[in-house]
Amino acid sequence: LRAKACxxxxxxxENIPTSALDIIEEHxxxxxxxxxxxxxxxxxxxxHFLEGLGLTVAPYANVENLQELEDAVAAVxxxxxxxxxxxxxxxxxxxxxxxxxxxxxxxxxxxxAACVLEGFVEFAHxxxxxxxxxxxxxxxxxxxxxxxxxxxxxDTTTVPAKLSTSQxxxxxxxxxxxxxxxxxxxxxxxxxxxxxxxxxxxEIAPRVHNSGHWTQNGCVIDQFEQHIRAVTxxxxxxxxxxxxxxxxxxxxxxMDRVPELAADPNVALHLYGKAEAKPGRKMGHINRISPKx
Amino acid sequence: LRAKACxxxxxxxENIPTSALDIIEEHxxxxxxxxxxxxxxxxxxxxHFLEGLGLTVAPYANVENLQELEDAVAAVxxxxxxxxxxxxxxxxxxxxxxxxxxxxxxxxxxxxAACVLEGFVEFAHxxxxxxxxxxxxxxxxxxxxxxxxxxxxxDTTTVPAKLSTSQxxxxxxxxxxxxxxxxxxxxxxxxxxxxxxxxxxxEIAPRVHNSGHWTQNGCVIDQFEQHIRAVTxxxxxxxxxxxxxxxxxxxxxxMDRVPELAADPNVALHLYGKAEAKPGRKMGHINRISPKx
Numbered sequence: 001l002r003a004k005a006c007x008x009x010x011x012x013x014e015n016i017p018t019s020a021l022d023i024i025e026e027h028x029x030x031x032x033x034x035x036x037x038x039x040x041x042x043x044x045x046x047x048h049f050l051e052g053l054g055l056t057v058a059p060y061a062n063v064e065n066l067q068e069l070e071d072a073v074a075a076v077x078x079x080x081x082x083x084x085x086x087x088x089x090x091x092x093x094x095x096x097x098x099x100x101x102x103x104x105x106x107x108x109x110x111x112x113a114a115c116v117l118e119g120f121v122e123f124a125h126x127x128x129x130x131x132x133x134x135x136x137x138x139x140x141x142x143x144x145x146x147x148x149x150x151x152x153x154x155d156t157t158t159v160p161a162k163l164s165t166s167q168x169x170x171x172x173x174x175x176x177x178x179x180x181x182x183x184x185x186x187x188x189x190x191x192x193x194x195x196x197x198x199x200x201x202x203e204i205a206p207r208v209h210n211s212g213h214w215t216q217n218g219c220v221i222d223q224f225e226q227h228i229r230a231v232t233x234x235x236x237x238x239x240x241x242x243x244x245x246x247x248x249x250x251x252x253x254x255m256d257r258v259p260e261l262a263a264d265p266n267v268a269l270h271l272y273g274k275a276e277a278k279p280g281r282k283m284g285h286i287n288r289i290s291p292k293x
Numbered sequence: 294l295r296a297k298a299c300x301x302x303x304x305x306x307e308n309i310p311t312s313a314l315d316i317i318e319e320h321x322x323x324x325x326x327x328x329x330x331x332x333x334x335x336x337x338x339x340x341h342f343l344e345g346l347g348l349t350v351a352p353y354a355n356v357e358n359l360q361e362l363e364d365a366v367a368a369v370x371x372x373x374x375x376x377x378x379x380x381x382x383x384x385x386x387x388x389x390x391x392x393x394x395x396x397x398x399x400x401x402x403x404x405x406a407a408c409v410l411e412g413f414v415e416f417a418h419x420x421x422x423x424x425x426x427x428x429x430x431x432x433x434x435x436x437x438x439x440x441x442x443x444x445x446x447x448d449t450t451t452v453p454a455k456l457s458t459s460q461x462x463x464x465x466x467x468x469x470x471x472x473x474x475x476x477x478x479x480x481x482x483x484x485x486x487x488x489x490x491x492x493x494x495x496e497i498a499p500r501v502h503n504s505g506h507w508t509q510n511g512c513v514i515d516q517f518e519q520h521i522r523a524v525t526x527x528x529x530x531x532x533x534x535x536x537x538x539x540x541x542x543x544x545x546x547x548m549d550r551v552p553e554l555a556a557d558p559n560v561a562l563h564l565y566g567k568a569e570a571k572p573g574r575k576m577g578h579i580n581r582i583s584p585k586x
Contacts, residue, residue: 217513220561220582229555238558242582243535262522265531268513289513289535291585 031135031185031231032206039182040206043085043116053181055174056200058193059119066107072117073103079120082106084113094152121200123193127161130212131175132187132226135233139179140226141172142219142239145211145247147191153280157211157247159218160293163194170199178204187212187227210282214245217268217287243289250284252277261286324428324478324524325499332475333499336378336409346474348467349493351486352412359400365410366396372413375399377406387445414493416486420454423505424468425480425519428526432472433519434465435512435532438504438540440484446573450504450540452511453586456487463492471497480505480520503575507538510561510580536582543577545570554579 021034039049047057061072063082073080078099087093093113095106126149131141146161147154163171175190182188189209191202212223221229221237229236250257255277261267271284314327332342340350354365356375366373371392380386386406388399419442424434439454440447456464468483475481482502484495505516514522514530522529543550548570554560564577 220510220559220580235552235556240558242584259528263528265533266513287513291535 032188033183033185036182036184036188036206040204041086043083043203044114045085046204047116049181050178050201050204053177055177056198058121058200058202061117063115063117066104069103069107069115069117073097076117076119081118081120082110082115083118084110084115086114121193121195123195123200125162125194126202127163127171127192127194127199128157128209128211129171129175129190129192130187130209130215130223131172131179131190132223132230132236132239133179133184134230134236135185137180138236139176140236140239141175142212142215142223143241144168144171144192145214147211151280153251153282154210154249155251156249157214157245159214159241159245167194167199174199174201182206186230187223210249210285211247213270213285214247214287215239215241216270217289218243218245242292244291244293246288248286248288249282250286252279252281252283255283258284264288266290325481326476326478329475329477329481329499333497334379336376336496337407338378339497340409342474343471343494343497346470348470349491351414351493351495354410356408356410359397362396362400362408362410366390369410369412374411374413375403375408376411377403377408379407414486414488416488416493418455418487419495420456420464420485420487420492421450421502421504422464422468422483422485423480423502423508423516424465424472424483425516425523425529425532426472426477427523427529428478430473431529432469433529433532434468435505435508435516436534437461437464437485438507440504444573446544446575447503447542448544449542450507450538452507452534452538460487460492467492467494475499479523480516503542503578504540506563506578507540507580508532508534509563510582511536511538535585537584537586539581541579541581542575543579545572545574545576548576551577557581559583 021030024030039045044062047060050057059076061076063069063072078097080097082095082097084093095109097106126147127144128147129141129144131139133139143159144161144163145157145159148156171192174192178190179188187208189205189207189212193200193202208223208227215222218241219239220242226237258269262269266289268287268289269284270286272282274281274283277283314323317323332338337355340353343350352369354369356362356365371390373390375388375390377386388402390399419440420437421440422434422437424432426432436452437454437456438450438452441449464485467485471483472481480501482498482504486493486495501516501520508515511534512530512532513535519530551562555562559582561580561582562577563579565575567574567576570576
């Protein structure tokens with residue numbers, strides 16, 4: 001089993017040149033596969049992929065120049081959000097449009113990057129499904145978590161999420177559909193908006209996901225072990241949880257709360273060992289555990 | 294907090310020369326302290342210490358020569374068990390006496406080592422308490438586990454143990470008494486026999502303990518983090534468990550069961566990465582988790 005692990009190449013978000021990946025792939029399987037990474041690295045490709053599966057996404061338009069931005073605002077409307085197609089995370093590479101902005105100024109800020117304009121969606125809340133698919137095609141999903149963002153950064157994930165039984169099933173089925181379609185091996189996060197018209201896919205992340213950190217203290221097999229099990233061809237854990245959990249990110253000055261949090265009997269503390277606490281920097285997270293409801 | 298951690302010296306069972314410890318102690322606190330280690334490294338000193346606290350131990354006698362062995366067998370009776378005072382673990386350095394043995398032969402096998410003869414105790418089962426004491430004197434104990442040994446080696450620990458509420462309280466109070474008396478900082482294991490006449494101390498182990506491995510998947514703060522919290526002066530976790538658990542050691546050929554165990558949804562697998570599986574060698578353990586009863 002250990003030998004098997006050594007023959008597998010895995011990665012998170014790295015910009016490895018295609019030529020290097022070609023060479024690596026001659027010697028070892030790359031898991032998750034390159035298509036999964038390519039699809040999720042580009043917001044436009046990702047939306048096309050999801051629509052191809054019959055899943056719903058927010059209204060959007062492709063934007064590659066000022067004219068297209070003006071057309072996009074006319075079609076999608078405001079409020080809306082202009083995002084670079086590639087390399088954005090935690091709210092970076094994004095500009096919110098309320099309406100009435102000078103679009104030429106907005107477009108100048110994107111510095112020529114290809115973008116998509118996404119319409120705002122009226123949603124009750126955001127949930128995410130952390131799913132895994134094994135080398136044998138077995139799929140296993142954790143219970144969906146409910147996410148609250150502050151300033152574009154994930155603040156808390158609460159499990160169980162406010163979902164009806166059928167919504168919970170829908171969410172897990174959507175994740176399974178995505179995993180299968182990508183022939184994915186590993187752990188993947190799917191962010192969903194809960195709307196009056198059903199679940200809508202916000203984005204997918206081809207990796208362990210911040211909103212899955214609660215599994216470290218709520219499940220027998222957490223998302224990190226699950227990912228390694230998947231890429232090394234081990235059987236997957238089943239994702240059952242034995243506790244309710246609230247994950248809370250510790251960002252920047254939240255580090256001042258560590259002594260108090262360390263003394264809280266129901267809090268498991270996970271610190272990343274980063275030397276300096278800067279505003280907006282993820283320094284760690286806590287999982288607040290309570291009996292399963 | 295990190296700086297604090299670096300200024301503390303901790304250890305498990307190492308034979309560090311006294312002269313070296315003297316020098317170390319001039320520069321940093323040694324936690325757990327040297328008295329705790331010295332007491333628990335010597336079976337006779339340990340029994341004197343426990344009796345001094347008013348705790349009950351099995352009948353025993355000091356044995357330093359053949360004459361004392363003959364006297365001890367007369368006093369303690371058989372069945373009984375001759376153990377070296379120092380350096381024994383997992384049933385090593387022990388000879389069981391059924392009665393009728395040639396005591397000169399038995400004594401020759403001990404190779405001159407100072408010993409104690411311990412009488413067998415009629416007990417229903419063995420339990421252990423994993424307790425911790427912080428730098429501020431705070432004490433926190435995990436729920437006692439019930440231990441089953443096979444061939445002198447721990448096979449399983451089951452939580453909750455078969456104990457009445459008052460027995461459970463007694464067990465935890467005894468552990469607290471020991472931690473306080475030793476001015477102990479860190480995690481310590483206390484093995485207890487459950488007898489018709491109450492709880493009897495088998496032995497103490499000044500470290501994280503095999504019978505506490507279930508805490509890795511049954512508690513928010515496991516015994517390993519608890520130990521580090523204690524020696525670095527952090528607040529202790531409270532030891533509450535959110536699940537029932539059965540820890541099972543994987544010994545030697547048990548490694549053949551790993552593929553099957555990895556596929557069991559309620560099993561968390563912990564492997565030690567040892568290269569070779571020898572008979573009697575601890576290769577890993579599993580925690581089988583179920584909802585809290």
